[in-house]
Amino acid sequence: MTIDIRVPPESEIAAFRTAVVEGFSDEAKNDPERIDRFRKAFELDRFLAAYDGDDIVGTFGAFSFDMAVPGGTLPTAGTTIVTVRPTHRRQGILTAMMDRHFSDAAEKGEPLAALWASESSIYGRFGYGMASYMNDVSIESDRGAFRPTVEAPGRVRLIAVDEAKQVIPPIYERVWRERPGSFGRPGPWWEDRWFRDDPEDRGGATAWKYVVHDVEGEYKGYARYRVKLDWGPFPNNEVKLGEIQGVDAASRLALWRYLLDIDLAVKVTCWNQPADLEVPWALVEHRRMGQRRTDGLWVRILDVEKALAGRAYRVPGSLVLGVKDDFRPETSGAYRLEIDQSGAATCSRTDEAAQIFMSMETLGSVYFGGIPVHELANVGLVAGDRSAIDLADLAFGWGVSPFCPEIF
Known part of the structure; x- marks a missing residue:
């Protein structure tokens, strides 16, 4: 069986919508009014369909968001309508669509992706971390x-x-x-x-x-x-x-x-x-x-340097973070984060030894400032020098709890 991942043509939007609705175990009613609303509600050029022959067996979409981060905003890929037909589960289709999604988002200059998870067990393996309650x-x-x-x-x-x-x-x-x-x-x-x-x-x-x-x-x-x-x-x-x-x-x-x-x-x-x-x-x-x-919003960091430099921090300091990214190994490595007195930061790759270690999933969780670093360190999700963990806990925290007001 060969699965092809591609953007569905305009002529197949109704079939794509059917695959989306049935992927969430609902009944698709593709009258002209519903199809028109569906077209208007999404960015059609960011759809991805997984084809088994002529059949759509997987769906994926994205929104081009400007999303608030501590102290600013960043372009963000809003991951949405992710489904795989039950007959084709456990065959790598979601992994293939996610890989294409991340590549497309990176090409568009989006350092972040975010989603609402239908199940909390699905997205951690792709590097998404639960970032808000x-x-x-x-x-x-x-x-x-x-x-x-x-x-x-x-x-x-x-x-x-x-x-x-x-x-x-x-x-x-x-x-x-x-x-x-x-x-x-x-x-x-x-x-x-x-x-x-x-x-x-x-x-x-x-x-x-x-x-x-x-x-x-x-x-x-x-x-x-x-x-x-x-x-x-x-x-x-x-x-x-x-x-x-x-x-x-x-x-x-x-x-x-x-x-x-x-x-x-x-x-x-x-x-x-x-x-x-x-x-x-x-x-x-x-x-x-x-x-x-x-859990509320889940966050995946696609470009560590842009993401960490694109938010503000609560205290000044210097940290070398070691990040392990199993899904996109090229993103793994050590990053030096320099925070000035105003809370602005620079971030760059470094060959220095990391002071603090975490997975990409964990970095996504702490990124918005709503999940304390020390809580994740307490269960082994953050490791390293205690003083570095304490500094990260203070620096990454934020005075407002992260929150997304609607599901997308």
């Missing part, structure tokens, strides 16, 4: 009283979708660079993905509702949510938060206050909130917000 949260509305120290000036306005399309993107543009793992959303992304609201995607809840936080005429935050209606003997509705963003904690808390005060609702839930969510600390009863932590 997400919190699945839930709180009963009547237990959502805030401490008296919490101040939330301004007002929250419920707005129609047409107004939301005008005012929400500029708010996001103000905030996304501050949160490693977030990415810039170009105009088509907003129209074809974020504001898309197909009835079949609502899970029995309402259409998206949009609110903005207004402080003296300045919009400082927004939220979108649905309400899942449950009318029994008593109202038992659930507010399902989709996304909340604000320029500061006061704005985010004002929006949470609104959500918790919605009449006829008994709880607020959200499947994806950052690890440093302020709300539990704002509550009179901290324990009342249930939180289940799991």
Whole structure:
């Protein structure tokens, strides 16, 4: 059996979409409207298909992101729609597609790749490391009283979708660079993905509702949510938060206050909130917000020198890092990282002996600053001189938890 990896032609996009949907065990319905939405939602020239003869047995895609890293942004390949047909598993198809994906990203000058993992056991062998946490949260509305120290000036306005399309993107543009793992959303992304609201995607809840936080005429935050209606003997509705963003904690808390005060609702839930969510600390009863932590974004470093020089650091210092890359051995080696007093850095290959050692997967995990180096050293994923590990722990850390606000 010979498997050919190539970009599918325009004439085979419907077949490619079928392979994607069925690869996630769903049923493909390729009517013209769905095919058109699929074309608009992805970068077709970054599709990869694995062919067994004329059959598409594997799929792969990528987005061309500008992604926030500590202190800046870097071009990033957003790995997506990765599938292999069950009849062709364990035959090296994913490995071949991943190798092509990394080569294409490197040619485009993208020093990073990032993805959401359907299973946490899949991507470490390719050098992706779990780089952020997400919190699945839930709180009963009547237990959502805030401490008296919490101040939330301004007002929250419920707005129609047409107004939301005008005012929400500029708010996001103000905030996304501050949160490693977030990415810039170009105009088509907003129209074809974020504001898309197909009835079949609502899970029995309402259409998206949009609110903005207004402080003296300045919009400082927004939220979108649905309400899942449950009318029994008593109202038992659930507010399902989709996304909340604000320029500061006061704005985010004002929006949470609104959500918790919605009449006829008994709880607020959200499947994806950052690890440093302020709300539990704002509550009179901290324990009342249930939180289940799991992995969020995974990061793969493709160009160590560009990636390490492209982010900022919290303390100055000099480190020689030894990196082992089993999937792309040419990236393995020692790298000297020089951090100045401002937190800016240079990085270059060196023949010097490494002071600290880690795999490419581990380097991806610590890159955004949300996974402490010492935690990974405690389980043998980082080795070397103790003082070097301590310096890396301080330098790589960041004051904001990494977070990606949506699956791609």
